[in-house]
Amino acid sequence: MRLNSKDTELRERARQVIPGGMYGHESVAMLPADFPQYFSRAEGAYLWDYDGNRYIDYMCAYGPNLLGYRHATIEAAAQAQAQHGDTMTGPSEAMVVLAENFVSMIDHADWAMFCKNGSDATSMAMVTARAYKDRRKILVAKGTYHGASPWNSPGLKGITAEDRAHIIYFDYDDLDSAREAFRKADGDVAGVFATPFRHEVFADQFLPSKEYAVGLRALCDEADALLIIDEIRTGFRLSRDCSWSIHGVKPDLSAWGKVLGNGYPISALLGAEKARTAASSIYVTGSFWFSAVPMAAAVATLHEIRTTDYLERTVAAAEALRAGIASQAEACGIAIRQTGPAQMPLILFEDDADMRKGSFWTGTAARLGVYLHPYHNMFLSAAVTPEDVEQTLAVTNEAFTLLKKSLPTLPPQTNQILAQRLQMRRSPS
Numbered sequence: 264m265r266l267n268s269k270d271t272e273l274r275e276r277a278r279q280v281i282p283g284g285m286y287g288h289e290s291v292a293m294l295p296a297d298f299p300q301y302f303s304r305a306e307g308a309y310l311w312d313y314d315g316n317r318y319i320d321y322m323c324a325y326g327p328n329l330l331g332y333r334h335a336t337i338e339a340a341a342q343a344q345a346q347h348g349d350t351m352t353g354p355s356e357a358m359v360v361l362a363e364n365f366v367s368m369i370d371h372a373d374w375a376m377f378c379k380n381g382s383d384a385t386s387m388a389m390v391t392a393r394a395y396k397d398r399r400k401i402l403v404a405k406g407t408y409h410g411a412s413p414w415n416s417p418g419l420k421g422i423t424a425e426d427r428a429h430i431i432y433f434d435y436d437d438l439d440s441a442r443e444a445f446r447k448a449d450g451d452v453a454g455v456f457a458t459p460f461r462h463e464v465f466a467d468q469f470l471p472s473k474e475y476a477v478g479l480r481a482l483c484d485e486a487d488a489l490l491i492i493d494e495i496r497t498g499f500r501l502s503r504d505c506s507w508s509i510h511g512v513k514p515d516l517s518a519w520g521k522v523l524g525n526g527y528p529i530s531a532l533l534g535a536e537k538a539r540t541a542a543s544s545i546y547v548t549g550s551f552w553f554s555a556v557p558m559a560a561a562v563a564t565l566h567e568i569r570t571t572d573y574l575e576r577t578v579a580a581a582e583a584l585r586a587g588i589a590s591q592a593e594a595c596g597i598a599i600r601q602t603g604p605a606q607m608p609l610i611l612f613e614d615d616a617d618m619r620k621g622s623f624w625t626g627t628a629a630r631l632g633v634y635l636h637p638y639h640n641m642f643l644s645a646a647v648t649p650e651d652v653e654q655t656l657a658v659t660n661e662a663f664t665l666l667k668k669s670l671p672t673l674p675p676q677t678n679q680i681l682a683q684r685l686q687m688r689r690s691p692s
């Protein structure tokens with residue numbers, strides 16, 4: 264029996280001292296009741312809640328866990344640096360080593376700047392692009408996520424139209440629409456944000472066409488605007504270089520975060536030579552941006568990325584999981600859609616407008632010790648073993664079986680916050 268009594272108590276205490284009880288993407292307000300909000304520890308591919316339940320984790324802290332929680336090599340590097348100092352009056356040698364190593368790994372990059380979160384890196388990219396030719400307009404594909412700053416937050420409360428006065432939106436994977444946005448900007452385009460593949464919540468994931476990637480590059484070249492690839496979610500999960508290297512497309516700037524320190528707080532903006540002067544001219548900083556421990560962790564993470572088969576192992580586990588789930592769904596006669604790269608999977612159910620099936624299935628899996636997500640893309644870490652996949656499949660099989668039995672009487676979505684959100688998506692006012 265999973266009582267979640269300690270988790271419930273923490274949520275009640277949080278309601279007194281944390282606005283809304285929790286905020287942002289890690290709030291479980293739209294997840295089934297079986298998902299814990301708080302975790303007491305993490306190791307490898309596992310999480311433990313405060314009631315002692317273990318979960319095989321397929322969210323990886325919403326991305327940062329690439330190699331496994333508390334990975335021995337990364338922990339050793341972080342702890343070795345911590346013996347000498349972390350947040351000091353200036354950075355340590357690790358900053359220079361990290362910049363050298365990162366730049367040597369990413370084809371388009373000639374320089375690197377470091378910060379803390381993905382939102383810092385995308386905002387720094389925006390400012391650098393504007394500084395490049397002293398222009399104002401930033402082109403962003405509708406519905407893509409680039410962080411939670413006023414210029415790009417998906418929430419609109421507290422945000423003014425002026426915060427986005429110079430953002431022009433176009434349709435993802437639609438070159439004509441991007442062309443039209445350039446035309447509208449009338450020579451004032453500073454930069455264009457590109458997302459390697461479409462990973463919106465609640466919607467099937469997809470890769471854009473090669474023509475789109477190549478076409479955005481050409482439009483930026485014609486206008487002498489900077490192409491910015493947001494690799495914060497995708498970085499080192501698809502490739503050991505920028506994601507659009509598969510299309511031969513090199514950006515001028517790329518924003519990285521999440522996996523860079525395998526969980527230690529660090530993000531980065533990388534740039535090509537032509538953007539160096541612009542990047543040197545802007546004022547960007549933060550009290551913790553130069554801390555040495557996350558930089559040492561990032562040096563060690565990049566070393567693992569360069570020298571191990573972490574990606575191939577992750578993809579193999581992910582493909583086995585995907586194939587197993589597909590055959591279980593088919594055997595049960597339940598139609599699902601598994602989209603996106605296998606190592607960043609999204610699983611949605613057919614005929615599930617209010618997500619009652621997805622919530623039931625993921626809620627059951629959580630109760631049985633597997634942390635999946637009903638509507639956000641998931642992430643696999645390299646710590647997931649074939650045995651973990653086997654255990655996961657035993658749980659998903661049981662969840663499918665219970666779902667099949669319950670289908671005739673499955674009530675409409677019981678999570679009111681999620682039901683409202685889905686209703687708003689279906690009929691935006």
Ligand SMILES: Cc1ncc(COP(=O)(O)O)c(C=O)c1O
Pocket residue numbers: 379380381382383385408409410411493494495496497520521
């Ligand atoms: C594509 C993308 N860009 C930017 C961000 C913002 O990163 P952070 O939450 O670290 O500020 C995220 C976070 O999920 C992201 O997925």
